[in-house]
Amino acid sequence: MRRRGIALLAGCVVMLAAGCTAADSHPTPPPPLHPVPGAATAGDPYYPDDGNGGYDALDYHVDVGYDPANGKLDGDTTVTAKATQDLNRFSLDLRGLDVRGVDVEGKPATFTREKGVKLVVTPAEPLRSGSTFRVRVRYGGDPSATPHGGGSENGWQRSKDGGAYMVGEPHSAAFWYPVNETPRDKATFSVTAHVPDGWTVISNGREQGSSSAGGKTTTSWAEPNPIASYLTTIAIGKFTVDRMALPDGTPIVNAYAPESGGHGEPSIRLPEIIAFLAGKFGPYPQSAAGGIFLNEDIHFSLETQGRPTYAKWAELLTVVHETAHQWFGDSVSxxxxxxxxxxxxxxxxxxxxxxxxxxxxxxxxxxxxxxxxxxxxxxxxxxxxxxxxxxxxxxxxxxxxxxxxxxxxxxxxxxxxxxxxxxxxxxxxxxxxxxxxxxxxxxxxxxxxxxxxxxxxxxxxxxxxxxxxxxxxxxx
Structure with missing residues (x-):
C-alpha cells in the first residue's frame, strides 16, 4: 500500500512537471457567444442619431493626407475599442466621404452606409464582450462637400489662405474620420497628417515631430488625455507658429493664420490667464495649451481641447472663456x-x-x-x-x-x-x-x-x- 501511494504521488509530480493535472486535461471552454448588433445610437434624446453602442472607444489614430489644391482628403483611421457586449455588427459615425475598405483585427470586414451618417461594420468573426479590437477604415473624398447643419455645426471649411479647418459643435469629428460621435465616449486621440511642403498642420495635444520627403511634409500630434470627439480638430494653413511653455513645462503652441490680426495680447497673456483660472478651478488639466487663430468670420470660437480655435473677431475675454472650458467642458465633459x-x-x-x-x-x-x-x-x-x-x-x-x-x-x-x-x-x-x-x-x-x-x-x-x-x- 505504501509503495502504491508513493507511485501515485510520483505520477502526480510528473503530471505537474508537465504542466497538467487531471482537471487541466479538460480545460473549461469559454462561454458560448451570443452576438447581437450594437446600438446605432448613444441614447442622447437631443441627437438620437449620434453615437453608437456595443463598444467603448479607447483610442483614435487618424492618418490623413490633404491637398489644398484640390481639396481632397485621403484617410486611414484606426479605432481601438473594447466590446461591451458580444457583437456581430457595430457602427461608427462618418459623414460623406467614400469608404474603400474596413478591417477588423486585420481581417477584411463587410460594411454598409446607413442614414448618411452610419458606417455599419460586420466583422469576419463575432467579437466577444470584454475583448479589445481594432478597426481600420480607409476612406477619402472632398470633406467640404459634405452637407452640414449650419449654426455651430460648421463642417469642413476651406480657409482664406487656401488651406482648411475643422471646428463645430455638436458635430465635428465625423466630417473627417470615423468615430463614435458622442461626448459620452471619450478616447485618446492622435493625428498624422501629410500635406504639400509649405503648409502647416495644427491639431490637439503635443507635437510628435515633423519631417519632409518627396515634396510632402508629415506632422504628428497626440492628445494623451481622453477627449470628446467634437473637441478634436485639425487646421491646415500658412500659419505663423509661436512656441513657449507654462512654468511647469506644459507646451504652448499658438498658430496664426495670415492676416488673422489682433491676437498678440490674448496669446501673450495666455500663461497669465491659465494661472488665474488655475487659482479658481485647480491645476490646469490638459497636456498642452495654445490656440489656433483663424482669419475667418465664423460666428463662434470653440474650446477644441488644449488648443481652442478662434474666429477672427476673438479678443481677450474670448480667450478667457475658451480657456475656462479646458476645465468645464473639456476635462469634465x-x-x-x-x-x-x-x-x-x-x-x-x-x-x-x-x-x-x-x-x-x-x-x-x-x-x-x-x-x-x-x-x-x-x-x-x-x-x-x-x-x-x-x-x-x-x-x-x-x-x-x-x-x-x-x-x-x-x-x-x-x-x-x-x-x-x-x-x-x-x-x-x-x-x-x-x-x-x-x-x-x-x-x-x-x-x-x-x-x-x-x-x-x-x-x-x-x-x-x-x-x-x-x-x-x-x-x-
Missing part, C-alpha cells in the same frame, strides 16, 4: 447635451471673474444693471438653462447663464462657491458628469436646500422670484 450649462454658464462666468480680479469690476452692480436692462424682456427669461430641448441648447447660457451663476454665488456664499469651482473639476477629471450631479455637489458644499433656486433659475421660463433674483449681497 457633459453627459447629455441638455447639460450644456455645465460648460457654457461657468465658462461665461469666468469672464466676470476675470473682470472682477483684473479690472476691479463690481459684479453686484454689473448684475443689477443687467437685471434692470432685461427685467421686462420675456425672451431673455424664457430660455431654460437645463432641459431646454433640442435646438435650444445655446439660447440662454451666455446671457441668462452668467446671471444665474452670479446669483448662485451670492446664494451659497463665496466659500461654498469657490469649493464647488475646484471640487467639480477634481471629482470628474477627464470624465463625464451630469447637471444632477452638479446640483448635488452645490447642495453638499452649501448645506442648503436649493431646489427652489435651481427650479427658478435653471429650469424656469420666467423672471425668478425676488428671493432668488436678489440673494445675499444682491439685496442691497
Amino acid at each position: 457633459l453627459n447629455s447635451w441638455s447639460d450644456i450649462c455645465l460648460n457654457e454658464c461657468v465658462a461665461s462666468y469666468a469672464q466676470w471673474l476675470w473682470a472682477e480680479a483684473k479690472d476691479n469690476q463690481n459684479l453686484d452692480e454689473r448684475y443689477r444693471t443687467a437685471v434692470e436692462i432685461f427685467g421686462n424682456s420675456t425672451d431673455f427669461w424664457t430660455s431654460k438653462l437645463v432641459d431646454m430641448g433640442s435646438g435650444h441648447e445655446f439660447q440662454g447660457v451666455y446671457g441668462k447663464g452668467i446671471l444665474a451663476v452670479h446669483a448662485l454665488r451670492r446664494k451659497i456664499g463665496d466659500d461654498a462657491f469657490n469649493r464647488v469651482l475646484r471640487e467639480w473639476p477634481d471629482a470628474h477629471r477627464h470624465a463625464n458628469a451630469s447637471w444632477a450631479e452638479f446640483e448635488a455637489l452645490v447642495g453638499k458644499a452649501s448645506g442648503q436646500d436649493l431646489r427652489a433656486f435651481f427650479d427658478d433659475w435653471f429650469r424656469g421660463t420666467k423672471k425668478p422670484a425676488d428671493e432668488n433674483l436678489y440673494p445675499g449681497s444682491l439685496k442691497g
Whole structure:
C-alpha cells in the first residue's frame, strides 16, 4: 500500500512537471457567444442619431493626407475599442466621404452606409464582450462637400489662405474620420497628417515631430488625455507658429493664420490667464495649451481641447472663456447635451471673474444693471438653462447663464462657491458628469436646500422670484 501511494504521488509530480493535472486535461471552454448588433445610437434624446453602442472607444489614430489644391482628403483611421457586449455588427459615425475598405483585427470586414451618417461594420468573426479590437477604415473624398447643419455645426471649411479647418459643435469629428460621435465616449486621440511642403498642420495635444520627403511634409500630434470627439480638430494653413511653455513645462503652441490680426495680447497673456483660472478651478488639466487663430468670420470660437480655435473677431475675454472650458467642458465633459450649462454658464462666468480680479469690476452692480436692462424682456427669461430641448441648447447660457451663476454665488456664499469651482473639476477629471450631479455637489458644499433656486433659475421660463433674483449681497 505504501509503495502504491508513493507511485501515485510520483505520477502526480510528473503530471505537474508537465504542466497538467487531471482537471487541466479538460480545460473549461469559454462561454458560448451570443452576438447581437450594437446600438446605432448613444441614447442622447437631443441627437438620437449620434453615437453608437456595443463598444467603448479607447483610442483614435487618424492618418490623413490633404491637398489644398484640390481639396481632397485621403484617410486611414484606426479605432481601438473594447466590446461591451458580444457583437456581430457595430457602427461608427462618418459623414460623406467614400469608404474603400474596413478591417477588423486585420481581417477584411463587410460594411454598409446607413442614414448618411452610419458606417455599419460586420466583422469576419463575432467579437466577444470584454475583448479589445481594432478597426481600420480607409476612406477619402472632398470633406467640404459634405452637407452640414449650419449654426455651430460648421463642417469642413476651406480657409482664406487656401488651406482648411475643422471646428463645430455638436458635430465635428465625423466630417473627417470615423468615430463614435458622442461626448459620452471619450478616447485618446492622435493625428498624422501629410500635406504639400509649405503648409502647416495644427491639431490637439503635443507635437510628435515633423519631417519632409518627396515634396510632402508629415506632422504628428497626440492628445494623451481622453477627449470628446467634437473637441478634436485639425487646421491646415500658412500659419505663423509661436512656441513657449507654462512654468511647469506644459507646451504652448499658438498658430496664426495670415492676416488673422489682433491676437498678440490674448496669446501673450495666455500663461497669465491659465494661472488665474488655475487659482479658481485647480491645476490646469490638459497636456498642452495654445490656440489656433483663424482669419475667418465664423460666428463662434470653440474650446477644441488644449488648443481652442478662434474666429477672427476673438479678443481677450474670448480667450478667457475658451480657456475656462479646458476645465468645464473639456476635462469634465457633459453627459447629455441638455447639460450644456455645465460648460457654457461657468465658462461665461469666468469672464466676470476675470473682470472682477483684473479690472476691479463690481459684479453686484454689473448684475443689477443687467437685471434692470432685461427685467421686462420675456425672451431673455424664457430660455431654460437645463432641459431646454433640442435646438435650444445655446439660447440662454451666455446671457441668462452668467446671471444665474452670479446669483448662485451670492446664494451659497463665496466659500461654498469657490469649493464647488475646484471640487467639480477634481471629482470628474477627464470624465463625464451630469447637471444632477452638479446640483448635488452645490447642495453638499452649501448645506442648503436649493431646489427652489435651481427650479427658478435653471429650469424656469420666467423672471425668478425676488428671493432668488436678489440673494445675499444682491439685496442691497
